[in-house]
Amino acid sequence: MITQAGQNINTKNQPLNEIPVRYVKGVGPARAEILARLDIATVEDLLYHFPRRYEDRSHFNSINKVKVGDYATIKGEVLTVGLRRGKPRFGRGKVLALFKMAVGDDTGVIYAVWFNQPYMQKMFRSGDKVVLYGKVERYKDIQITNPEFEIIKDDGEPRSSMEERDTELIHTGRIVPIYPLTEGISQRGMRSVIKNLLDRYLDGAEEFLPAGLRARNNLPELKEALFNIHFPRSEGLRKTAYERIVFDEFFALQAALAQRKARIKGSDDGVAHKVGGELLESFKEVIPFKLTGAQAKAIADIEKDMASTKPMNRLLEGDVGSGKTIVAAYALVLTVSNGYQGVLMAPTEILAQQHFMNLNKLLSPLGINIVILTNSVVDEARDEAKRLIEEGRANIVIGTHALIQEGVKFKDLGLAAIDEQHKFGVDQRVQLKQKGFNPDMLFMTATPIPRTLAMTLYGDLDLSILDEMPKGRIPPKAYWVGEQRREGIYKFIAQEVAAGSQAFIVYPLIEKGKKEDLKAAADMYEKFKKEVFPQFKVGLVHGRLDSEEKERVMADFKSGKAQILVSTTVIEVGIDNPNVSVMLVENPERFGLSQLHQLRGRIGRGNQRSYCILLSDTESEEAKKRLKALIGTTSGFNIAEEDLQLRGPGQFFGTRQHGLPELRYANLVANVKQLEAARKEAFDLVRGDPELKAPGHRKIREIIRRKFSGKTELKA
Numbered sequence: 001m002i003t004q005a006g007q008n009i010n011t012k013n014q015p016l017n018e019i020p021v022r023y024v025k026g027v028g029p030a031r032a033e034i035l036a037r038l039d040i041a042t043v044e045d046l047l048y049h050f051p052r053r054y055e056d057r058s059h060f061n062s063i064n065k066v067k068v069g070d071y072a073t074i075k076g077e078v079l080t081v082g083l084r085r086g087k088p089r090f091g092r093g094k095v096l097a098l099f100k101m102a103v104g105d106d107t108g109v110i111y112a113v114w115f116n117q118p119y120m121q122k123m124f125r126s127g128d129k130v131v132l133y134g135k136v137e138r139y140k141d142i143q144i145t146n147p148e149f150e151i152i153k154d155d156g157e158p159r160s161s162m163e164e165r166d167t168e169l170i171h172t173g174r175i176v177p178i179y180p181l182t183e184g185i186s187q188r189g190m191r192s193v194i195k196n197l198l199d200r201y202l203d204g205a206e207e208f209l210p211a212g213l214r215a216r217n218n219l220p221e222l223k224e225a226l227f228n229i230h231f232p233r234s235e236g237l238r239k240t241a242y243e244r245i246v247f248d249e250f251f252a253l254q255a256a257l258a259q260r261k262a263r264i265k266g267s268d269d270g271v272a273h274k275v276g277g278e279l280l281e282s283f284k285e286v287i288p289f290k291l292t293g294a295q296a297k298a299i300a301d302i303e304k305d306m307a308s309t310k311p312m313n314r315l316l317e318g319d320v321g322s323g324k325t326i327v328a329a330y331a332l333v334l335t336v337s338n339g340y341q342g343v344l345m346a347p348t349e350i351l352a353q354q355h356f357m358n359l360n361k362l363l364s365p366l367g368i369n370i371v372i373l374t375n376s377v378v379d380e381a382r383d384e385a386k387r388l389i390e391e392g393r394a395n396i397v398i399g400t401h402a403l404i405q406e407g408v409k410f411k412d413l414g415l416a417a418i419d420e421q422h423k424f425g426v427d428q429r430v431q432l433k434q435k436g437f438n439p440d441m442l443f444m445t446a447t448p449i450p451r452t453l454a455m456t457l458y459g460d461l462d463l464s465i466l467d468e469m470p471k472g473r474i475p476p477k478a479y480w481v482g483e484q485r486r487e488g489i490y491k492f493i494a495q496e497v498a499a500g501s502q503a504f505i506v507y508p509l510i511e512k513g514k515k516e517d518l519k520a521a522a523d524m525y526e527k528f529k530k531e532v533f534p535q536f537k538v539g540l541v542h543g544r545l546d547s548e549e550k551e552r553v554m555a556d557f558k559s560g561k562a563q564i565l566v567s568t569t570v571i572e573v574g575i576d577n578p579n580v581s582v583m584l585v586e587n588p589e590r591f592g593l594s595q596l597h598q599l600r601g602r603i604g605r606g607n608q609r610s611y612c613i614l615l616s617d618t619e620s621e622e623a624k625k626r627l628k629a630l631i632g633t634t635s636g637f638n639i640a641e642e643d644l645q646l647r648g649p650g651q652f653f654g655t656r657q658h659g660l661p662e663l664r665y666a667n668l669v670a671n672v673k674q675l676e677a678a679r680k681e682a683f684d685l686v687r688g689d690p691e692l693k694a695p696g697h698r699k700i701r702e703i704i705r706r707k708f709s710g711k712t713e714l715k716a
Contacts, residue, residue, distance in 0.1 A: 016044035016204050017706070025196040026189075034184035043201050046194065050229055050245070050665065051177035054238065057133045057148075058174050064107035066136045072144070073172055075152075076105040078128040083121045103130060110136075111143040124151070131172040148172050148188070170195050175232045194230055202227060208699035209251070213681050219244045243674060246666040250456075250678035253663075255700060256708045257459035258686035261313070264460070266690065270311035270438045271340060271414045275303045279337040280330075282366050287326060289470060294318075298327050298464035305440065305462065306334055306415070312440035315421075315458050317449060318466030319636035320601025321473060324444050327466070328417050329359055331442055336368055336395045340414025340439075343397045345404075345432055347423035349374045349547045350554055354576055355419070356398040363396070373399035373408065376547035404431040417442040446601070447594055448636035450644045452668040452675055459679065467637065476583070476604035478631040480614045489613055490532055493582050497536055497563045501581035501608070505566045506599055508590035519586050525566040536563040543570050569595065578606030588614040588630075589623035593643035596630050622646060645669050 021040055022032035040046050061072040079102040097118040102109055112132055114120045124130070134147035148171045170176070170191050179190045207222045214221070218240075220228075225244035232238030291299070298316060305312035318324045332342035344359075346352040356372040363370060371394035373385045388394040392411030397403065401424075413436025418429060421443040433441060443461065454463065469475075481489065493503050505528070509520040525540040539562035541553045550570070556562045558577050569591070580603045588596055596614075604610040614627055629642045668675065685697070692701035 014204075016047060016201060017042050019043040019201070021046050024193060025200065026193045031185065031189075031193070034182060037182040038180065043197065043204075046197055047201065047205065047226060048664075049179065049194070052180050053178045054232070055176045055178060056235075057172050057176050060131075060173065062107040063103075063105050063110050063142075066110065066142065068136050068138050068142070070136055071134065072136050073131065073133045074103065074105070074110060074144075075129070075131050075173070076103040076110075078102070078124050078126055078130055079104045079109065080126060081121060081124050083118055085118075103132060109142075111141050112147050112149070113143050113145050115146070128152075131169060133172040133176075148176075170231060175235065175238065177230055198227060198230060206699055208703060209248070210696055213685075217247065217677050217681070219247060222248075242665075246671045246674045247678050249663060249666045250671070250675045251682050252700075252703050252707055253456065254459055254675075254679045254682035255686060255692075256704045258683045259690065259692070259704070261460040262686055262690045264313050265310050267311060267438065268309045270309050271306070271335070271338075271440060272309045273306040273334055273338045273340075273414070273440075275307050275334065277337050279366060279368075280333060283330065283333045283363070286362060286365065291326070292323060292466070292468040292470060294466045294468040295323050295327055298466060299330050301462070301464050302327070302331050302442070303334070306331065311438045312415075312442065313461055314441070314464060315443045315445070315454075315461040316464050316466070317445055317454070319448055319469070320446050320598060321469060321605060322446075322466035323470055324419075324446065324466060325355065325358065327464075328419070328442060328444060329362065331415055331417065331440075332359075332396050333363065333366075333368070335414035335440070338414060340412050341389070341392060341395060341397065341410050341436075342415040342417070343399070343403060343410070343413060343432065343435070344417045344419060345399060345401075345424070346419045347400070348570070349376060349400055350550060350570070351419065352398055352400050353551060353554075358576075359396065359398065368395045369393060370396045370398060373397060373402050374547070375400065375402050376551070377402070401428065404428055404435070408435070410435050412436070413439045415440045415442065417444060419444045420447075421445055422447065446598065446636075448640040450637075450640045450668075452672055453640075453644060455675060455679055456663070456668060474604060474607065474609055475634040476600055476610040476612045478600060478612045478614065478634075480588075480616065480627045480631055483615070483617050486615065489584060489615065492611075493564070493584065494533060494536075496582050496611075497533075500579075502557065502560070502562075502577065502579050503564045503582040503584070504580060504602060505564065505584045505586070507566070507568055507586050509568070521566050521568050524586075528564065528566060533564055537561060538564045538566060540566045541570055542568040569599065576605060577602075580605070581608055581610045583610075583612045585612065585614050586616075588616050588627060589618040589620055593626045593629055593639055593646060594636075596626070597636055597639045600630070601636075 019042055020032065021027055021035055021042055022029050024043060024046060027035065035046065038049065040049055057073045059073060060075045063074060063076065066072045066074070081101045082099070084098045084100070085096065097116050099114045099117060099120040101112045101124055103112060104110075110132075129152035131150045131152065132144055132147040133149075134144035137143055137145060150169050150172050171188060177191060177194075178187060179194075181187065181190060202223055205223050205226055209219065209222070213219075219225075220240055222244070225241040228237040228241035229245060232241065302312070302314065305314055316324055316327060328344060332344065335342045344355055346355055352372060352374050356370065360370045369388070371385050371388050373382070373389070377385055385394070386408055389397055390409045390411060397410075402408070416432050416436065416439045418424060418432065418441075421429065422445055429443075433439060449457070493505075497503055505524070507519060507521040507524065521540065521542055525538065529538045537556075539553045539557050541550055545553070553562070553565070557565045560579070583599065583603045585591070585596065585599060591599070600612045603612060614630070616623070616627065618624065618627075625646060626643075629639065633639060666674070685700075686692070689697055692698075692704070
């Protein structure tokens with residue numbers, strides 16, 4: 001029972017996520033406002049506000065063994081206390097108050113000193129047993145300035161001090177938690193509040209993992225883990241507690257993904273395609289190359305999915321140039337052969353135009369009508385495209401975000417494919433799906449995704465991986481050179497272009513800012529055109545150009561009217577020109593590793609040797625690791641693993657994912673084993689109880705509902 005503003009508030013049987021944090025002893029309304037800045041509103045929020053690091057203050061030092069400059073934990077007796085007030089300096093300012101206390105043990109004496117904290121004299125008296133922790137210094141005497149302290153009662157327990165009545169040491173003499181803070185609360189204050197929280201509310205932390213699951217994975221009970229994550233009794237117990245918390249976070253996410261996958265697979269309302277037929281056989285005959293084994297397997301997976309009445313939900317993952325488009329084309333032809341429409345949505349107009357041109361060239365001889373719809377298709381052409389789509393006379397529709405706008409209606413959509421799907425928000429992917437009635441979904445990415453990240457982001461998808469490159473493909477050579485090689489590089493580019501090839505020159509910026517010590521695309525374009533390569537036609541493309549101008553520049557480059565293209569990362573996806581043999585990347589340290597690999601994938605698409613040159617004098621050790629990794633391998637999957645370790649999952653794609661929660665405690669690089677174990681347990685659990693209706697699974701269902709309510713990605 002808590003009295004608050006004259007009211008009796010009984011919080012004993014309330015869920016911890018419903019109890020305002022102000023009711024924790026030592027918080028109150030004022031401190032609750034401070035904690036709100038740390039996103040702490042409830043008792044549960046505070047319970048899961050974990051330390052960012054720990055200090056081991058568990059080893060007591062004899063006073064005669066301490067060393068100046070070291071941090072030490074000392075246990076002794078207060079010998080003397082004294083407060084001295086000095087005079088203001090130069091006759092101005094505040095009076096200096098110095099509280100000094102002598103503490104002794106069997107080996108010697110050390111002084112504890114506090115400046116301008118005169119109230120400290122009320123805290124101590126001679127004969128007190130105390131524990132001090134801090135940095136040892138020497139100013140005439142050996143001393144510790146502003147130490148952490150605790151006062152030990154006669155029975156060995158700490159005596160009540162200003163903010164807490166401890167039942168055990170929490171600031172000294174143990175492994176001590178160091179918390180994320182905000183202005184208005186100290187480490188001492190936060191530790192005291194959390195200790196009060198644990199004393200009063202820890203029993204309300206309801207266990208939700210079944211006992212058998214915990215036993216199989218050697219996980220402690222939740223209450224034990226929560227206590228030891230805050231106030232670990234040993235390093236081993238801290239580690240075990242952290243493993244439990246990480247497992248919980250992974251388990252909740254994987255259970256949500258498992259439920260979504262079960263709902264999709266449990267539905268019989270999808271489109272059942274008949275595999276085979278004259279149109280598919282004709283398509284196989286016009287494919288201009290022999291499929292790799294990986295492509296053949298992916299097609300077999302897609303055929304099996306599309307033949308089922310259960311909607312397909314598959315991710316097609318492959319390195320740059322591994323042949324995803326032809327696999328997607330097969331799926332599109334399969335749906336058309338069954339009388340349905342297919343759609344392929346791309347993130348940029350350039351990529352959409354490229355897909356349209358390539359697929360139109362390949363499929364129009366088979367009598368397949370392909371329509372493109374982007375924001376640059378306007379007026380009568382736009383109305384005509386929408387009419388063809390709605391009437392079903394457009395068999396395959398290629399487009400951008402324009403496809404999901406109101407007024408775009410399909411007659412009978414059987415397959416929706418999304419290229420570079422991570423470039424779209426979750427809602428946009430769902431909106432495309434809703435253009436039909438449970439169409440099959442094929443997601444594509446040319447960014448190889450590390451296994452741990454794929455399990456976390458796409459755990460509800462079936463996966464097909466293209467890990468073979470077409471025969472005859474010569475991977476580009478990558479070189480990292482310094483500024484002193486610039487003139488030689490320009491000469492090399494000129495030689496390659498003079499011999500009939502083309503070149504990309506890529507910059508991280510469009511225009512140089514006032515404080516940027518970087519070259520920029522627009523500025524260097526003028527220099528290249530007038531001074532460096534006046535004998536060649538030089539083009540410029542970047543994100544600020546309107547769609548029509550971009551298309552014109554790219555068309556000139558693809559046709560050979562322009563020999564050198566100066567660009568930003570707008571060419572990262574969608575530029576397929578087999579005649580390009582050289583790419584120069586300026587300031588490559590400004591790009592992520594996977595982004596550099598994507599850029600490199602724009603060359604080496606023909607049968608001639610190609611060169612990717614990284615020009616940088618960076619001093620950043622992390623950037624050096626990225627550049628060395630790029631020139632050390634051509635495998636996008638190896639690159640992806642390295643990039644994940646260097647940058648972490650949050651920025652892996654260059655933009656954050658939407659629709660899935662951030663992992664607060666788990667680390668996809670360090671906690672692989674916990675992720676794999678949590679995934680297995682979650683999917684096994686949901687397989688046996690898809691709706692989690694069993695009495696022992698009620699709490700799991702509630703946690704999933706709370707954590708993922710409103711997450712579009714986790715809805716069926």
